[in-house]
Amino acid sequence: MTIKLKCLSHTPLRGLNDPGADVVREVDDVLSRMRAEVEAFDPELIVVFAPDHYNGLFYDLMPQFVIATAAESVADYNTLPGPLSIPKELAMDMTRFILDSDIDIALSHRLQVDHGCTQTLEELTGSLTRYPVIPIIINSVAPPFGPYRRVRKLGEAVGRFIAGLDKRVLVLGTGGLSHEPPVPLIADAPQEVANFLIAGRNPTPEARAQRQARTIATGKVFGTPDCPLTPLNPEWDRAFINTLVEGRLDKVDQFDIQEISKTAGRSTHEIRTWVAAFAALSAAGPYAARNDYYRPINEWIAGYGVVSAETL
């Protein structure tokens, strides 16, 4: 058993509303280094903890945790289309193991996943099918959320499962850090928006284009006085990265959901995927971690970070 971890921010605005060329190159360089590390590790299994942004999961039945035995990309923004290659029996074994660990995870035999899952897979492996992958979706965008300690417990259960496999496993977390893109809230939403949030699967190409145009338009003003959304919070991000890198995972049990939304932005909760990934790694033994990159990038609406870790 060897486990490596990578946690990365994602942002569908990469390539659609870029910062200056020097920053773009910096990120490209970090990502190609990460891709080379994954290639050298040659994982036999990837477990990706990912959020969903009202593309696969809606309030007609909003789960906190979902594991999939089959999944297809909705190809939002510029992401790759098509199915992921999920090892079905192994995903079922993992599901049983998680349930036996007192965590009520939902099971999907046909999940739609969005950039929140696919962007990082593509950036790190060049494809959605290069390696066997098991996606686990953690609700990070559709309040209310369960407490952070539950996410840690989910991660630990997954970690105990993969520690028992005789495989090289890459654990991924994707999303965050501080950010607040223009994702609607169901509370006080007009009827039409509420209908979308409750059952907006398979939107028309026009509806999808409109949504993406709104995100790009926000990227152009994000972080300026013209934008009412919560600004990025680099101090918060750096403290969070340090908490993980220094192995103080128990600190997340005290995370206050409302407080994080207020001080770092509502979508900051995508860091729940990082918490689960680190909890999985920690369940397999002591780990060493490093912060590969951090920069607040307004054009991408992202406190953009990359962190790597592995069992000692």
Ligand SMILES: O=C(O)CCc1cccc(O)c1O
């Ligand atoms: O289309 C959406 O729902 C939101 C898109 C989006 C934008 C910036 C950063 C993100 O992490 C993100 O997911």
Ligand SMILES: [Fe+2]
């Ligand atoms: Fe996101």
